[in-house]
Amino acid sequence: MSASHDVVVVGAGPVGMLLGCLLAQQGADVAVLERSLAPSASSRAVGIHPPGFAALAAAGIGDDIEHAALRIHEGVALCRGRRIGTLSFADPVRMLTQDRTEAHLERRLREAAPRALRRGIEVRDLRTTTAGVEVETSEGAVAARLLVGADGTRSFVRERAGIGWERRDPDVRFVMADADDLGEHRGSALLHLEPDGVVESFPLPGDRRRWVVRTDGFRADGPRADGAAGERTWSRAAFAALVEERVGARLDTATLSEPSPFAARQQLAATFAQGRVALAGDAAHEVSPIGGQGMNLGWLDARALADRLRPRQGGDDPWGAYARDRRAAAGRAMRRARFNMTMGAPCGGALLAARNAAIRGLAGPPLRGVLAGAFTMRGL
Structure with a gap:
């Protein structure tokens, strides 16, 4: 050397x-x-x-x-299958x-x-x-x-x-995996703000899509991960079942990558x-x-x-x-x-309605540009 x-x-x-x-x-x-x-x-x-x-x-x-x-030019926020906000990116996320x-x-x-x-x-x-x-x-x-x-x-x-x-903050648990993109929103980033926790998905090259699911708040009677105590090990079937239960999307487990749990810190x-x-x-x-x-x-x-x-x-x-x-x-x-973590936390009732109303306001004029700038890391 x-x-x-x-x-x-x-x-x-x-x-x-x-x-x-x-x-x-x-x-x-x-x-x-x-x-x-x-x-x-x-x-x-x-x-x-x-x-x-x-x-x-x-x-x-x-x-x-x-x-x-x-290149991604659009991000869509949904809840229970309904669009609650859309952001357009003049300068795309790649x-x-x-x-x-x-x-x-x-x-x-x-x-x-x-x-x-x-x-x-x-x-x-x-x-x-x-x-x-x-x-x-x-x-x-x-x-x-x-x-x-x-x-x-x-x-x-x-x-x-x-x-x-x-x-600075407590850990927030997620699990992610990639699958073939067979949905109607090809080319768009999707943010499903569901009562049981956020599900995010992003298109990838080769007609693939990455799915990221918040897991620290999913219901006790929901699909469980395989494995013992400690860091959970997710099977492809368990991951696909959780995505389907949360947002209704059916993933092809034959094309699904090995699910990977992680903590956002x-x-x-x-x-x-x-x-x-x-x-x-x-x-x-x-x-x-x-x-x-x-x-x-x-x-x-x-x-x-x-x-x-x-x-x-x-x-x-x-x-x-x-x-x-x-x-x-x-x-x-x-x-x-x-x-972002707060917006994606599990919630229901009046709090869910208030959160969705806030997102509609942020995604509309005149705040739309500010929010799009934040998501594309302007000012950092």
């Missing part, structure tokens, strides 16, 4: 690789260290919002994403599974800096020196003028830097930068993953960092206003996510 770099990025997820691309384009000597030997094949975030797409375009893969992704987006990022990073991405490297320690940061890895020590932790919610970099991690680092160490993406903030907003927020972190680390910038305060501005943006994203 090279002994010294301008910047070492820990974590080769979508945020770490984007930052590596942007820094390499600026002529920086960057190393991106990743513990995993191969990219993850799991499909997690899918939504690429306009600001996130602009960041990907700045890294040189805008045309690739545009060609591969499905839908592409995270594994495919990461493949484009990795290809671009290898083009921009063939030796930057180093897989199978475990970071074991880090310490500040007079010249920057020394990183102890499974293959020896690496020195860097600056270190960025993009290593996820359980960030080793954050922990070793002594940066606190604050829980809101957590925030006490600071996004300390000394010669900065955090980006999920290492800095965990925001509800519905619609890919957490991934997009991380891309905006990466772009802000790359702008700050352009040649001839830095000095005694290498991060500048990055920590303050991006932490404030994460706080705004969390407030929006909290609103």
Whole structure:
């Protein structure tokens, strides 16, 4: 391994690789260290919002994403089969599974800096020196003028830097799976705000649709998950039965992917930068993953960092206003996510009627544009 770099990025997820691309384009000597030997094949975030797409375009893969992704121009809110609001997006949300987006990022990073991405490297320690940061890895020590932790919610970099991690809200439980899209709303994102909890679905390339179901409030006599105590394991049949009971949609279990339960959490680092160490993406903030907003927020972190680390910038305060501005943006994203979680919570009676009336008002003039901007991550 090279002994010294301008910047070492820990974590080769979508945020770490984007930052590596942007820094390499600026002529920086960057190393991106990743513990995993191969990219993850799991499909997690899918939504690429306009600001996130602009960041990907700045890294040189805008045309690739545009060609591969499905464009969404409309979001529809429903309750008990009736439409209660519609939002139109002048600048579309692009839908592409995270594994495919990461493949484009990795290809671009290898083009921009063939030796930057180093897989199978475990970071074991880090310490500040007079010249920057020394990183102890499974293959020896690496020195860097600056270190960025993009290593996820359980960030080793954050922990070793002594940066606190604050829980903001209780967990909200969901389960998701993909199936063939056989419905009447092809091309539209659907938000079913049902008494038993929200069901969201998003079209994907290849005539597929992702279904995300809130499960922390489903009725005790409803379809149950398979498995024992702890994290539930959902069968395809149980997931399909829950979607049908909740919204009436019949999913073809033969085309259904393995259901994946997860918890939507809101957590925030006490600071996004300390000394010669900065955090980006999920290492800095965990925001509800519905619609890919957490991934997009991380891309905006990466772009802000790359702008700050352009040649001839830095000095005694290498991060500048990055920590303050991006932490404030994460706080705004969390407030929006909290609103979304509240709107999607189980409710009935007068509260359900009031919620639906509020959504009709928000989806109509003059607030329609404000709500559409929030959903497409404007202002973050």
